[in-house]
Amino acid sequence: MRVLYGLAALLLGLLLWQLLVWITGTPHFILPSPLRVAQAAYASRALILEHATVTATEVVLGLILGTILGAITAIQLASSQWAQRLLLPILVFTQAVPVFALAPILTLWFGYGMASKIVMAVLIIYFPVTSAFHDGLTRVDSGLLDLARTMGATRWQVMRRIRIPHALPSLGTGLRLAAVYAPIGAVIGEWVGASKGLGYLMLLANGRVKIDLMFASLIALALLTVVLHKLVAILADHLSAYASGSSLQKGLGPKK
Amino acid sequence: MTPPPAITLQGSYTLGDTRLFGPLSVHLPAGQWTCLLGPSGVGKSTILRLILDLSTGGQFTGSVQADDGQPLPDRISYMAQSDLLLPWLTVLENTVLGARxxxxxxxxxxxxxxxTRVGLEAHQTKTLAALSGGMRQRAALARALIEDRPVVLLDEPFSALDAGTRADMQELAAEVLQDKTVLLVTHDPAEATRLGHQILLLSPDEATVWAPPPTPPIRALQDPATLACQAELLAHLRGQVR
Incomplete structure (x- = not known):
């Protein structure tokens, strides 16, 4: 049923787009019709796929690296008071610097290849992941921490066996945000300086007034983001299910 | 294991500008059960937390000492009012949390x-979502009992259990925790008169010793002396509340 509604919404969107083109009579080099875009997409499918693969790789690597870095930072912040007092203000301050403004510098430092785009994606998702996970790590029921203390728990064991599992749903929330932000980072990086990727292809098509190809690239980028977001949402759901114990329950016979 | 120590808490406790209790003295005899009763909010749980050296949010002036002079906190097993079980672990894994x-x-x-002793053998591999409140409390009891420490502090451990299970769990706890220094916080005069070597009534000014039934615990539910003691205690508590 949901798939049907999704398809209906897509058709409606395409219809409105087509109507807009018909009614306003906009020339195709300003707003191409959906059909033209589809034709362009089909004709340049190999080209789009090649550049989409580059962007997807940048985004996925950025997402993985950013998540690892963010998770490590969050654990570090949550496990020591001085780290929290010292690093948290720095972290918040770095968020005042727009990442987009850093793009030229990153291109200068990391070159025109994938590296600078991956760094962009990492930078843009690092904070949401860190802050969401840190939030979960520090919002543990104080009764639990008291109990752990009476049991003679070590700091690291409390982190590993109580705080981290408890914070997994929060990490999932951070990851959902990251999945939307990471492609933005990669594309900005590609706009500033690249020879591959969907962002580069869009600029290239724009420069050659191939607006239909530009739209096709845009749609490919949107599809990429949607798929990524769905995959990350599934992962986040699994993290939440684990923390609430319901994944175990499924694995171990019928629910009561 | 070293023999269980006697514990003495002396002092007064203030929360902000208000005095919660004291100066008073609470003495837990070595190897015996002390049942602590008193109206809600008088500071029974606070006394437990002070003995455990956990933060309480107020100001305690006084001392907590074991008669052997050794430090206490790492010799105490604790069961709080809420079960504090971890939802992502099975019942069995929750039970061994301390060791982990x-x-x-x-x-x-x-x-x-x-x-098996707390009646959860069929539920070992289940998660908490599959358990009732009483079952969760029994799992928490198993987790406290497995610690095998000379001092055990129990904060209303049997409150969520039905009457039959509660009687069973009281007997189990009395058996497993025999010869340990136990402090049991409870609201139930029947529980106190059944289990306590010593019964303490906490008020803001003092901790009064209430004479327990003459027989040693654990006392039979239908024992006339125990029932009489329970009735007197209840009458006294009702008078206190009014």
């Missing part, structure tokens, strides 16, 4: 044995 948190290899056989 200390980075030790848990004694799974002992855990299974205790779970």
């Amino acid at each position: 948190l200390r980075g030790e290899t848990p004694d799974m056989d002992r855990a299974r044995h205790l779970l």
